[in-house]
Amino acid sequence: MIAVRVPRLVLRAAVWELRKVTAFRAGFWLKEIFRNLARPLVMVCVLMSASGLPQGVAGDGVSLQSAVAYMVVVALLEKLIFHDRCLELSDQIFQGYITKYFTMPFPYFVLPAGRFVQHTLLQLAIVVPAWTLLSWWIPEWCPPPKDALHAFWSVSLVLTGSLCFLLFYFTLHALAFWLDVVWTTLVMARMLALFCGGMILPPMLMPESVQAAFAWTFPWWTIAMPVQLAAGGMGAEQAAQLWLQGLATLSVWMLVLVAIAATVWNRGRRRYAGSGM
Amino acid sequence: MEPVLEASALRKVFRTSVREAGLTGFLKSLVARRWKEMVALEHVDLRVQRGEFVGLIGANGAGKTTLVKLLTGIIPASSGTARLLGRDSFHLRDAEKSRLSLVMGQRSQLWWDIPAIDSFHLLREIYRIPSADFDKRLQGFAARLEVTDKLETQLRHLSLGQRMKMEIIGAFLHDPEVVFLDEPTIGLDLVSRETIRRFLVEHNQQRGATIVLTSHDVEDIEATCKRLVILEHGRVLWDGDIVELGHQLTAGRRIEVHLEPNLSESGAPELDLAALPLAEFQAELSGRGQHSLAFTVPAAKSQGFVRALFACLPVRDLSVERRPLEDLVKQIFAQGRRG
Numbered sequence: 343m344i345a346v347r348v349p350r351l352v353l354r355a356a357v358w359e360l361r362k363v364t365a366f367r368a369g370f371w372l373k374e375i376f377r378n379l380a381r382p383l384v385m386v387c388v389l390m391s392a393s394g395l396p397q398g399v400a401g402d403g404v405s406l407q408s409a410v411a412y413m414v415v416v417a418l419l420e421k422l423i424f425h426d427r428c429l430e431l432s433d434q435i436f437q438g439y440i441t442k443y444f445t446m447p448f449p450y451f452v453l454p455a456g457r458f459v460q461h462t463l464l465q466l467a468i469v470v471p472a473w474t475l476l477s478w479w480i481p482e483w484c485p486p487p488k489d490a491l492h493a494f495w496s497v498s499l500v501l502t503g504s505l506c507f508l509l510f511y512f513t514l515h516a517l518a519f520w521l522d523v524v525w526t527t528l529v530m531a532r533m534l535a536l537f538c539g540g541m542i543l544p545p546m547l548m549p550e551s552v553q554a555a556f557a558w559t560f561p562w563w564t565i566a567m568p569v570q571l572a573a574g575g576m577g578a579e580q581a582a583q584l585w586l587q588g589l590a591t592l593s594v595w596m597l598v599l600v601a602i603a604a605t606v607w608n609r610g611r612r613r614y615a616g617s618g619m
Numbered sequence: 620m621e622p623v624l625e626a627s628a629l630r631k632v633f634r635t636s637v638r639e640a641g642l643t644g645f646l647k648s649l650v651a652r653r654w655k656e657m658v659a660l661e662h663v664d665l666r667v668q669r670g671e672f673v674g675l676i677g678a679n680g681a682g683k684t685t686l687v688k689l690l691t692g693i694i695p696a697s698s699g700t701a702r703l704l705g706r707d708s709f710h711l712r713d714a715e716k717s718r719l720s721l722v723m724g725q726r727s728q729l730w731w732d733i734p735a736i737d738s739f740h741l742l743r744e745i746y747r748i749p750s751a752d753f754d755k756r757l758q759g760f761a762a763r764l765e766v767t768d769k770l771e772t773q774l775r776h777l778s779l780g781q782r783m784k785m786e787i788i789g790a791f792l793h794d795p796e797v798v799f800l801d802e803p804t805i806g807l808d809l810v811s812r813e814t815i816r817r818f819l820v821e822h823n824q825q826r827g828a829t830i831v832l833t834s835h836d837v838e839d840i841e842a843t844c845k846r847l848v849i850l851e852h853g854r855v856l857w858d859g860d861i862v863e864l865g866h867q868l869t870a871g872r873r874i875e876v877h878l879e880p881n882l883s884e885s886g887a888p889e890l891d892l893a894a895l896p897l898a899e900f901q902a903e904l905s906g907r908g909q910h911s912l913a914f915t916v917p918a919a920k921s922q923g924f925v926r927a928l929f930a931c932l933p934v935r936d937l938s939v940e941r942r943p944l945e946d947l948v949k950q951i952f953a954q955g956r957r958g
Contacts, residue, residue: 441693
């Protein structure tokens with residue numbers, strides 16, 4: 343029964359969320375279409391400025407073109423990753439709007455899950471044609487995936503990692519049961535996660551030891567590795583092995599994040615005083 | 620018969636931090652924060668049977684909303700028990716939650732940026748309402764609350780009254796057995812208030828729903844409830860049938876006398892209140908303005924007292940009214956404070 347009911351509820355919540363994000367046209371374009379594009383594009387400009395020459399060397403044996411191409415694909419794939427501003431949980435806790443959901447016969451997590459489904463489907467509908475178009479138009483700056491299998495490996499890791507980001511941000515939002523500085527915490531945590539995931543600086547410009555350390559984190563397998571997998575710069579066997587390793591790492595992270603999120607939620611729930619009601 | 624709602628020796632204590640004023644206070648709070656315990660509810664006993672319409676009133680901070688939050692399982696009790704539909708309120712299962720509803724007058728639960736109908740469709744899925752029932756109820760409720768043509772309008776473009784009506788539709792769509800309404804008429808105009816009151820009374824009578832209405836507006840309570848619970852400083856001050864209060868209402872009259880402004884040099888009318896036979900008619904002076912006086916007097920003695928007023932005072936105008944419920948509530952509060 344639950345196996346049927348919860349997916350139905352999540353789908354209904356996804357439709358509801360879609361209605362919310364499309365309520366205002368300007369908000370829709372800014373938050374859904376252009377979100378996450380500014381920073382990678384700024385980084386492209388930074389890389390080009392740092393190199394001094396359009397086709398020069400950006401780092402030790404790394405061409406500017408490969409670094410820029412990496413950032414362009416990051417800009418596209420990052421749009422698929424769940425964003426902390428997709429959730430309203432902390433606002434709902436602060437302002438007491440969450441109160442009524444506690445009296446309703448459903449697990450609250452259905453709403454964030456609905457937002458996740460809505461966000462993923464909408465961003466896929468944006469990213470797939472955008473990537474196709476850009477890779478046809480400027481293939482040297484926006485390379486297409488090597489083939490369909492590499493594209494699948496890459497996108498499946500991004501989406502699995504995006505689920506980790508949902509759990510990560512949900513936990514941080516739930517800290518609003520205790521803290522009044524959740525937004526600051528979210529901004530700091532996001533910057534750290536972006537850096538670990540190679541979304542601020544291409545991994546090819548990082549020291550090997552730093553790359554090895556970041557490979558233990560879920561952001562690394564959510565974006566840095568999927569971009570490299572899509573480019574197809576390694577053999578098929580090695581790519582398949584990395585894909586499996588990525589799925590295993592992300593699965594372990596997901597289990598850990600589920601446990602943390604559930605603990606924080608349940609403890610916060612007991613602490614909740616329904617302020618503002 | 621098992622009560623639908625039950626509170627037994629219910630107590631709730633909130634722990635709040637105390638911050639002293641000024642820079643020193645700020646620095647102290649950074650190093651060692653002081654905490655203070657605030658008792659919101661103290662030993663509350665309450666039993667509500669199926670189909671009752673209970674009014675819950677009290678001053679700000681009396682504990683009304685805390686009681687609602689405890690009974691609906693939003694927050695856990697510090698001690699004592701709160702039970703809803705036979706189960707501990709803080710551990711309600713989906714089976715009990717689907718028979719419960721909560722309306723908060725100060726907190727809209729429908730999404731601000733989209734039409735109410737979209738949120739209703741989500742509620743249909745959450746409460747598993749069959750499509751036929753959903754359509755029938757939605758159309759019926761919207762017609763009764765006069766908002767049929769507003770269902771597809773963005774919530775932010777509706778008036779306060781229309782928004783509250785949408786909240787009420789959302790709360791009743793799943794045909795709940797127990798409904799809590801926390802100040803549903805706050806800030807509404809008279810027509811909207813009347814429409815909502817009528818809707819609630821009809822629903823209570825037709826569907827047998829148990830309704831707990833929290834309000835600062837005694838008129839709301841008088842127009843809808845059969846039972847009244849008055850809270851003061853976290854304790855139940857009065858709990859009883861509103862008809863019983865009605866007997867006290869009909870047993871008392873409020874007489875307001877407007878006096879001729881034949882003023883003395885000081886500007887105040889020359890009155891000899893000592894000449895009034897207050898004791899003889901068991902009357903009490905309950906208010907005094909510059910040119911007016913108000914008395915409360917037993918109904919049986921009001922006629923004689925009016926004659927005495929005309930005999931003793933320069934009466935320009937006089938009105939006799941049934942004593943308002945608000946007066947009685949104030950009296951109960953005053954008695955409670957005296958202990």
